[in-house]
Amino acid sequence: MLEVEGLGLSFGGTTALADLDFDVRAGELFAVIGPNGAGKTSLFNCLSGVYRPDRGSLVLDGESLRGKRPDAVARLGVARMFQNIELFDNLSVLDNLKLGRHQHLRYGPLAAAVYLGRARREELRARRFVEDLVDFLSLEAVRHHPVGMLPYGIKKRVELGRALAMEPRLLLLDEPVAGMNAEETEDMARYILDIRAELGVTVIMVEHDMRLVMDLADRVLVLDFGRRIAMGTPAQIQADPAVIRAYLGGAKEVEA
Numbered sequence: 001m002l003e004v005e006g007l008g009l010s011f012g013g014t015t016a017l018a019d020l021d022f023d024v025r026a027g028e029l030f031a032v033i034g035p036n037g038a039g040k041t042s043l044f045n046c047l048s049g050v051y052r053p054d055r056g057s058l059v060l061d062g063e064s065l066r067g068k069r070p071d072a073v074a075r076l077g078v079a080r081m082f083q084n085i086e087l088f089d090n091l092s093v094l095d096n097l098k099l100g101r102h103q104h105l106r107y108g109p110l111a112a113a114v115y116l117g118r119a120r121r122e123e124l125r126a127r128r129f130v131e132d133l134v135d136f137l138s139l140e141a142v143r144h145h146p147v148g149m150l151p152y153g154i155k156k157r158v159e160l161g162r163a164l165a166m167e168p169r170l171l172l173l174d175e176p177v178a179g180m181n182a183e184e185t186e187d188m189a190r191y192i193l194d195i196r197a198e199l200g201v202t203v204i205m206v207e208h209d210m211r212l213v214m215d216l217a218d219r220v221l222v223l224d225f226g227r228r229i230a231m232g233t234p235a236q237i238q239a240d241p242a243v244i245r246a247y248l249g250g251a252k253e254v255e256a
């Protein structure tokens with residue numbers, strides 16, 4: 001469903017992505033890993049329209065994403081769950097999810113209030129859809145709570161719901177378990193698996209938690225210095241000498 005070919009991006013003298021090729025299949029849970037600075041965030045920024053690549057193509061179900069702005073990419077069905085929570089603390093879980101249905105994600109609080117006031121026609125349909133999401137993410141008990149009051153693990157779940165509220169075809173998860181304890185990580189892992197199994201949404205996940213990646217992903221792309229050094233099943237990746245070298249090299253640098 002997604003084909004990336006010859007993708008290149010530089011910042012002055014720094015190469016963030018170099019001649020990157022990969023494909024993601026419909027319904028796949030695809031992970032992107034690599035040492036710090038490998039280009040994972042740059043890749044997500046290219047996919048979601050935040051960065052404009054210098055070279056190459058990004059094609060989603062036959063439509064080019066290259067050069068499209070974030071709102072246009074969102075309209076094509078690409079949603080992103082941010083690493084830093086991008087929710088309205090004073091609004092309830094339900095209202096945050098309803099706002100997620102709207103594709104312009106960066107509102108001020110005033111614009112958000114106007115949107116909520118005017119969108120009466122969409123209100124019923126949105127409410128039904130959002131109620132289903134609340135069920136799916138087991139958020140019933142906190143649906144009317146202001147998001148700012150909720151514990152971190154639940155906020156992240158609402159953030160996931162905000163991305164799902166757009167009914168995406170492709171969901172980008174940016175370090176979904178960063179900062180979570182073991183129990184919160186396990187919960188999130190279950191929801192990620194359910195997204196694929198029950199909603200049929202294709203998922204690309206950037207994550208540093210190797211156990212999670214190896215447990216969940218169908219295939220893994222490994223980046224180092226903006227280049228693809230390996231791609232395959234978790235078992236293939238774990239046995240790949242280039243991957244082991246990239247990670248051990250990084251560890252030695254850290255020790256030094």
Ligand SMILES: Nc1ncnc2c1ncn2[C@@H]1O[C@H](COP(=O)(O)OP(=O)(O)OP(=O)(O)O)[C@@H](O)[C@H]1O
Pocket residue numbers: 011014015016034035036037038039040041042043
């Ligand atoms: N806006 C920017 N301006 C300048 N250089 C950038 C910018 N964004 C990324 N880079 C550079 O591009 C390279 C890839 O960075 P990127 O953040 O994509 O890596 P990453 O794999 O996401 O790293 P991390 O795991 O630390 O988040 C790095 O050398 C980084 O310094």
